Amino acid sequence: MKDLFIKPTINDLAREAGVSLATVDRVMNNRPGVRDATIMRVRHAVEKLGYVRNTAAASLARSRFLHFLFILPDHRDDAFCLELTRRLHDYEATMIWQCLHLTILKAPNFEPQTIKKWVTDIVPDRIDGVALFAPETPPVRDAIDHIRARGIATVALVSDQPSSTRDYFIGIDNVAAGRTAARLITRFHPHRQGRLLVITGARLERNHLERRFGFDCVVRETSSGFTVLPTVEMKRMGKDPQEIHKALAHIFRRDRDISGIYVSGGLGPDLAACLRHLKQTHAHHRKMMIVAHELTPLSRQALEDGTLDAVISQNQEDLIRNTIDVLRTKVDETSAHLADNHLRIDIFLKDNMPLP
Amino acid sequence: MKDLFIKPTINDLAREAGVSLATVDRVMNNRPGVRDATIMRVRHAVEKLGYVRNTAAASLARSRFLHFLFILPDHRDDAFCLELTRRLHDYEATMIWQCLHLTILKAPNFEPQTIKKWVTDIVPDRIDGVALFAPETPPVRDAIDHIRARGIATVALVSDQPSSTRDYFIGIDNVAAGRTAARLITRFHPHRQGRLLVITGARLERNHLERRFGFDCVVRETSSGFTVLPTVEMKRMGKDPQEIHKALAHIFRRDRDISGIYVSGGLGPDLAACLRHLKQTHAHHRKMMIVAHELTPLSRQALEDGTLDAVISQNQEDLIRNTIDVLRTKVDETSAHLADNHLRIDIFLKDNMPLP
C-alpha cells in the first residue's frame, strides 16, 4: 500500500559504492576532483540501483534563480509579439516556484546597435540565458556570438540565425509552412488553376524566403495550372492605409483570375481591411483562397468573417516552453534530452480555432 | 535590480503573522484546528508578502508517490491506443522524479464487466486517480460513479461520459472536429457540390454522433450543393477485408458524383487500402477530398501517398499532460487553475506532419 516504488537516493548510492554523499554528488554533477576508480564505483551503483536524480530536491537545495533575457521586436508583427509577451509574463507567474525570472526587452526599431548594447551591458553575469527574435543581420549575429563567447546559452526564436553560434533555433520549419500554405491553396482550390499572389512584410527576410521556397515547390509539383505573381512587399508601402489598397486594386485589374493569396508574414489591419473588401465586394472573389500566418485577434476575426480561409500558426505555448526547457537544460549542463525543437505547424480554420 | 527575487517562505509568513510554521502549514493546506482569527492573520500575511508555495519543496517533504490508473481500449483504434500507451510509458519515464506511477490496463473487448472488476478490485487505496477511455455505456458509468464515490479523481479520456460523475473530460470538442472536417471538404472543394460520404466505426457512438452533427451543420450552412449520404458503418462489416471494398464499390456505382469522404473514426488497414485503390484507379476520383481522424503510421502513409488529403488529430502529448495535471491538482486539493481541458484540434496535411 505504502510506497512500493521507493526510488533509490544518493544515500543508497553512497552506501552501495562505499563513498560519501559529497562524492556521489561530485560524480553525478561531473565535478572535478574524483579518482577515476571512484567515479566508476559510483556509476556502477547508479546502474545497479537504477538511480534517477530527484530534480525537485536538487532545485530546492540549489535554490538558484535563473534569469533569462528575451529580446523581441517591437515595431511589427505587433499582435504576435504582444501576445508572446503576455504569455511570457503568464508563464513566469505560473512558474514562479520554479525560480525563474524573465526579463523582456523590446528592440524599438530593431536597431542592431540597441540590441548589441543590451547584450554587452546587461548580460554579463546577471543573465543565465538569452532568447532572441530578430532578423538575420551581421550586428545581430555579432551580438549572439558575443553572448555565446561568455558562455551564456542562446536561442534564436522564430527566425533562425544559422550563421551565428546560437545554441538552438526554436520555431517552425518555414519551408514546410510555405508548403502547407500552397497545399491549402492549390490542392483544395476550385479550378486548379489561376494566378497566386504572395504578400509579405519584407521580401528578403529569411523567414519569407524559406516560406516562399516551400510555397513555390508545392505549386510546381502540384499542377501547371498555377502561376505565382511577383511578391507584393508591405514594407515598401508608405504609412498611408490607402496605398496597399491601391496596389492590390491595380493588380486585380491587371490579373483577373487570381485564385489565391498567401500572406506570408503577419496580417496587419490595413491589409486585413483590404482583403475583406476584396472578398466581400466581388462575388467572383469569394472563391479565392486566402491564407495568412499567425493567430492573432485580427486574424481570428478574419477567419470568423470569411476574409481568411486558413491561418498557419506556430504555437506560442510550445515556443515558450521549449525555449525555457532548452535554456534550463543548457544551464544545468544536465545534458539531458533535447527534444526536437521544431514547433508544430498549426492550421486553423474558423472551426478549430482554440479559445482566445 | 539585484536578487530582489527572493520569494517569501512560510518562515516569513510565520514571523509576519506571529505564529509557528506548523500553523502556517495548517492554514495553507486548509487543515482543521485553527482559530478563525489566526487563519485571518496568516491569510493577511500571505497577501502582504505575496507568498507563493514552493511546490518543489512541498513535493520533497511529502515525498508521496502518486499512482494513476489508465484504462484503455484494446480492440480498436488500435494504432491510436498503441501510440498512446507508448507515450504514457515515455511520460512516466521522463517524469520519474515527479513521483508518478502509472498503471495501464487494456480492456480486451471493452467488456464492461472487466472494467468494473478492475475498478472495484484494484482501485481501493492503491490508486489516486483514474483516467478512462471507454464508450459511454451504463456499466462504464456505474464503474466511474463507483470510483468517484470513494473519492478518487476520475477523468474521461477522448470520449466523454457526461452522464457519469467523472471530474473532467479531456479530449477534443468533437462537434468542432466534425465542423472542421466539413469545412475542409466543402469550402475547399472543386465544384462546391456533390455527394458526401461519412464512414464511421460505430454509428451510434457519442464521438461519432457529435462529429457527424458538426459535419452536417457546416455542410448545411455552406451551400446547398452538397448531399450527405447514409453513414457507412465499419462495425457492421464482417472480418472479410473484401466486404468494405464491395460496399464502397456498390455506393460508387450508384452515386457517381461523390466529392468527399469523411472517415469520422479511425482509419483501419482495409479501409485505407480501399480508399487508396479508389483514388488511384479513377482519375475522376483524384479530386475527391478525403479526411480522416488521428495521425497514425497508417494515416501518415495515406497522407504521404495522397490517399488522404487531411487528418484531424488530437494531440497525444497534450492529452497526457493535461490528464496528469488535472489528476494531480485534483489529488493535491490545490484547487489550482484548471486550464481549459479542451485539446487543440490539429489539422495535418502531408506538408505539416510532425516527425514520427
Place this chain on the structure above:
DNA sequence: TTGTAAGCGTTATCAG
C-alpha cells in the same frame, strides 16, 4: 582526493 554537516522550504509527528 574524500568526508562532514549545515541548510533549502515544506510537511508530518509529536507534545503542550
Place this chain on the structure above:
DNA sequence: CTGATAACGCTTACAA
C-alpha cells in the same frame, strides 16, 4: 488549538 522539531533528497561550504 498551537508550537517545536525531525525528516525529505540534494547541494555546498569547509574540513580532513
